[in-house]
Amino acid sequence: MxxxxxxxxxxxxxxxxxxxxxxxxxxxxxxxxxxxAVPAYPAVNLWEDEQNVYAEAELPGINQDALQITVAQGDQLTIAGERQPLETQGTWHRQERGYGRFSRTFQLPALVDADKVEAKLEHGVLLVTLAKSEAAKPRRIAVKSE
Amino acid sequence: MNSEVTKQNGSAVASRPTEATRTTTFTPRVDILENQEELLLYADLPGVKPDDLDLRFEKGELVLHGRCQPRGPQGRAVQTEYGVGDFHRVFSVSEEIDADKIGAELKNGVLTVYLPKAEKVKPRQIAIKAV
Known part of the structure; x- marks a missing residue:
């Protein structure tokens, strides 16, 4: 016990x-x-800088192969996947970890280039780096003096 | 991994200042299963590397502490739905455990701890002889 x-x-x-x-x-x-009352899973943190948008999610116990990341319409990121239940026999004392299929779509703060998306899954943490599309990047405007 | 379980030397003591400076510590979600041979503990520890995990079994208590290195890219935070911090949880194990045979592995952010029951508490099949 x-x-x-x-x-x-x-x-x-x-x-x-x-x-x-x-x-x-x-x-x-x-x-x-x-x-x-169903919480959105996974919880996602988002950052942006001038070049990229970054999305990070905690996905422990999920294999790379069981994860799908898609970008639609330039600014809709979807993280979907499945976590397999434990295949162990015995008596449960506690069961707090969830399993099953999940999918979450959310709006990015800027348009991104769908061809320049990188995803990395390390120690159960997913980091997706999405390069902003040229149109969404800030531009420095040269000021002419006459 | 196995040696870390009973380790009570310098490395555990040396990690204390880091623990003290942290402001947020999270309780990891766990699954606990028992079968005839052992107790099995599964804990979600996303972001914890095997070197940053401290697992101790002492006086019937299993102490789990996972340090999470600060992460997250530089830039402006747009949306923050979760925080990053260390994981800590203590379990009292009333079952008699063979402490020398405790094993653990950390994979994809999930820790699995095997706590084999001591020989004397294992159920035994009694052979019945016909006389």
Missing amino acids: FLTRWQPLVGNEVNRLQHEMGRLFGHLGQQGNWPA
């Missing part, structure tokens, strides 16, 4: 918990799109 020791929450942890709860239940009661 396993028992988990209670760990007090500290500082940021409380904020993160609130944020997580907001993410899980935030759209409850909105628009009536049911089921509302």
Whole structure:
């Protein structure tokens, strides 16, 4: 038998918990799109700089082959895949990890070049680097003086 | 991996300052299974490299601590749905475990720990002799 020791929450942890709860239940009661309480999986962090958009997701236990990454319409990124259930016999004491198929599509902050997308899966963390399309990159405008 | 389980020397002590400076520590999600031979623990530790994992079994407690190196590219954050930090969780194991035979592996961000039961608690098939 396993028992988990209670760990007090500290500082940021409380904020993160609130944020997580907001993410899980935030759209409850909105628009009536049911089921509302299912969290979006995977959670995704996005960054951008002048050249690229970066998307990172935690996907532990997922093989490279079971993952599909697609870009549509220049700014719609889809991360889809499947995590296989454990094939082990025995009595469960705890089952907190999920498994099954998932798919998530979201809007990128800029148009990207679908031919210049790189994805890397390392230690269960996926990082997708998407090069911005030329039109979306900032341009320096030369100012003429007369 | 196996040797790390019972390691209580300098490396575990040396890692303390890093642990103390971290502000966020997460509780990893786990699956725990038991069969006749062993207890099996699976933990999701995305971003933890095998060298950054500290696993100890002491006085019936399994202590898991995974350090997560800071990551994420430079640039402006557009959307932040999760935080990155260390993973920590302690389990009390009431079953008698053969501590020398504990094994662990970390693959694709998933840790698997094998905790074999001590010989004396394993169920035994009793051979019945016909007289």
